[in-house]
Each structure stands twice: as C-alpha cells, then as structure tokens.
Amino acid sequence: MNALTRIGAIFAKDVLVELRTRQALLSMTIFSLLTVLLLAFAFEPAAEESVLIGPGLLWIAFAFCGTIGLEHTLSLEREMGGMEALLLAPMDRGIIYLAKLAANTFFMFLAELLTLPFFVLFFNVNILPVLPDLLLLNLVGTIGFCSVGTLLVALTSQTRLKGVILPVLLFPVIVPLLLAAVEGTGAILRGEPAGTPLRILVAFDVIFATTAFLTFGYALEE
Amino acid sequence: MIRKLGILVILASLLVAAVPVGDAAAQEEMGAVREAPAVRPAANVPFLFSAFALTWIVLWVYLVHVHRGQRRLEKMLGALGEENRVG
C-alpha cells in the first residue's frame, strides 16, 4: 500500500462515516446559511454594495462554519477509538494528516457550495458568469483554512474548552488567508483578474500544509 | 499575574500622561531646521523625564526584589534537596 492509497482509504472512511450520519455537514451548512442571513439583516446591502462587502461577509460565514466542521471529524475519530487504530498502523503520521485535510476540505467545500446559492439570493450578486474562477479560489482558500485548522484542532481537542479555543487560535493564523480570499473573491466578482490573491493563497497552503505535515505526528501522541 | 498587570497599568498611565504634554508641545512653534537640532527644550521636559525616571526606578527596585526572592528560593531548594539525599 503506498501513501496515496492509504490517504484515499482514510479519506473514504471519513466521507462514508459522515455521509451516513450527515451530522457535521448539516450543522456546518445550516450555520453558514444562518451567518449569511444574519449578516444580510445586519447590513441590508443594495446590489452595488453587495459586491463591495459581499466577499468579506461570505468568508466570515465560511470561517465560522469551518471551525465547527473541523472539530467534528477529529472528536468522532477519538470517541469511536479509531484514532488508536490509525496510530497503530505502520505509516507516517503525516499521512493521517493529509487524509484528514482532504476530508475536512471536502466537507467544508460542500458546505460552501450549498451556501453560495443563498448568498446569491440574499445579496443579489450574479456569480454564474465567473463561477469557475470563483470556485477555484474558494477551493484553494478552503484547503488553506483546513491545512491550518486540521493541525490546530489536534492541538485543542484535548483541552477543556476546545470549541472556544479553536477559533481563538485559528483566526489570527488565518488572517493572511482571509485577506487574500476576500480580495480575490471581490476581484472575481468585479470581473478583474485575481492572479495575485490566488498566488498568495497557494503559497499559504503550501507553507502551512508542509509544516502541519511535519508536526502532526507530535500532536497526536498520547 | 496581578503584579504583571500592575506594571502594565503603571506604564500605560504614564504614557497617557505623555499625551497632553505632547499636544501642548506640538502646538508650540518649533522653528528649528533638522540639521541644527538644538531647539530650546519645552519647559515640561524635566517633568517628563522625572516621571519616566521615577517609574523606571520603581520598576527596577521591583525587579531586584524578585531577583532576591529567586536567590532565596534556590538556596532553600538546594537545602531541601540535600536533606532528601542525607535523610
């Protein structure tokens, strides 16, 4: 079994487990929708303003829903005893990380996809003409978010107030990602090129995924 | 923890005190050129300096106090360790 197969196997397991209960996915999506709704109430944007403040509000919603989802996959693993089994298997701990990263990205991206139609609805933004670019940026941004998040949730999941402290640790680290993602989304919605933000996001992804890959093993040791 | 907070409060209040002095000084006419910097110092400078110097001295005395306590603690621990080994 080579690394890719292993990652695929763990990823498939996580997705299957989630699809059976759909707990995390449901909570994430609904929370994301609620956030968008609340923000729509708070700001009452007209169509012109939507393009200005929409990207920021959207990514705030994504960030909140992301923290919920991150928590879920890891704690489920621990509760069900799957973590011990994974740790016993003779493979690089980094592989577990990559699989978790893939799973978290998958769920968060799904939640984002489900949120986008509501965003279009409430904010009167037309995303269809720019959909491919937008989705690409979203994906790269989500990978970045989850690359840090997957590591940090491993750090916090054994503390007392794990739900509270995860955002406290995650959000400062994610600032560059948010800046680039919001700028990029805004640019795409305005029809401008988003090359630089995308490059920043890719750099962020690579740096933090690599760091997390190297240190994840230490975080899991009991 | 509380002591650190106390230090922070002292430092902060001193810096707040610098603002009205700074405002007053900034509004004065400072007609000097950058290359010849010997402007007549504002009359408040001695007070500013004394405030900062005094605060620093108080802080420093506190540091000395902590340092001395640390020495005492290390001695006691050394003695306790000896007791364990002998007894």
Next chain:
Amino acid sequence: MKERGGFVDSLLLALLGVVMLLNLYLIFYHAPVERTMGLVQKIFYFHVPSAWIAFLAFFVVFVGSAGYLITGREGYDRTAHSSAGIGVLFCSLVLLTGPLWAKPVWGIWWTWDPRLTSTLVLWFLYVGYLLLRSYLPEGPRRATLSAILGIVGFLDVPIVYLSIRWWRNQHPSPVVGGGSGSGLDPRMKAVFFFSLFAFTLLYVVLLRLRTGHARSEEAARTVLEERKRTL
C-alpha cells in the same frame, strides 16, 4: 554553578538599572526635538524598540519550540513559555504607544499601518499560545502542543506582515504610516540604537528571571516527589 548564574543576573540587573536611566536621559535631554511633531515624537524611542523586542521574544519562542520538539529537553519549553509572556508584554506596549503617538500627530487613533496591524495579529497569536498552555495540564504533552503552536505562529508572522502590506496597497489610507527610520537626524539615530540596546537588556533580564523562576518551580516539584517516595 547556581552561584555563577546568580552573579551574572545581579550584574545584568545593576547594568540594566544604569543603562535604562541613561537611556531616559538621552531621550529627553540629548535627542533633538522633532520639528513637526514636537515632544510627542519621543514616544518613538519606546514604541519601536518595544516592537523589535516583541519580535525578538517571539523568535526565541520559535527557537525554544523547535528545540523542544527536536531534543525533548524541558529547558527549551521553559524558555519558550517565558519568552512568550514577555513578548506579549512588549507587544501590548507597542499597541498602547502606537495610538498614543498617532492621535496627536495624525488625529486618528488607529491607522491600519502594516507594522501596527501585524503587531495586533501577533498579539492575538501569542495570547493564544498562552491561553492554550493555560488550558492544558502540566507535562510533556503541554510542552509538545504549545511547541507546535509556537512554530506555526512564528511562521505566520512574515506571511501576516506581507499580506497586510499587500492589502494596504489595495486600499491605501490617507495617512502615510512609517516615519520611524526615514531620514533620521544622526543624534536621533544614536539615541534610538541606545534605546534598542537598553530594551534588549531589559528583555534579557526579564527572560532570565522568568526562566529561573520556572526552573525553581520544576526543582520544587522534583524535591517534593523525592520526599514522597522516601517517606
């Protein structure tokens, strides 16, 4: 060996007392008063060195964290933890003195200047580090997890700074920040570097005090355990 460490500490402490007093004197009596800003510009001699020391402190957190992960020696963890606390202290000073300088000079409390904004994010990063430690029970696990956070946090620092600078270029503000190193009068430069030296000395003394304290706590714990075993 403890005696020698204690002697160095006393020496540093005495030196620090004198150096800082001298520094204050130089700032208020030797450094020329700035033409446009007046006296309030002198906050610069506290604000910028504090910022450099905050970054130095967080670099030490990084080194300590990496050292702990690689070697497993507790001394690294103690150093990282101590440095983080001092770093947060100096970071707070930067964030307090910044607005105090900005308000009289530019009329607004906060300018979204890249350096100041990065320092704010830095503050949150390291408060988070301390918060994580406070939630974890003592032991190697706490050291390992906070070491990982220490590494991640420090790697984020340059990324945060660059991204905020890029972001600022997208949204330029009417106020131009900076104004710290640009075209300084040579006497100001000299006083600035002396102030930097004084603050670095302060950092070193504080670090030694805190790590010494942590070491004593550890020693006390060991002594107590030995006691329990022999009784």
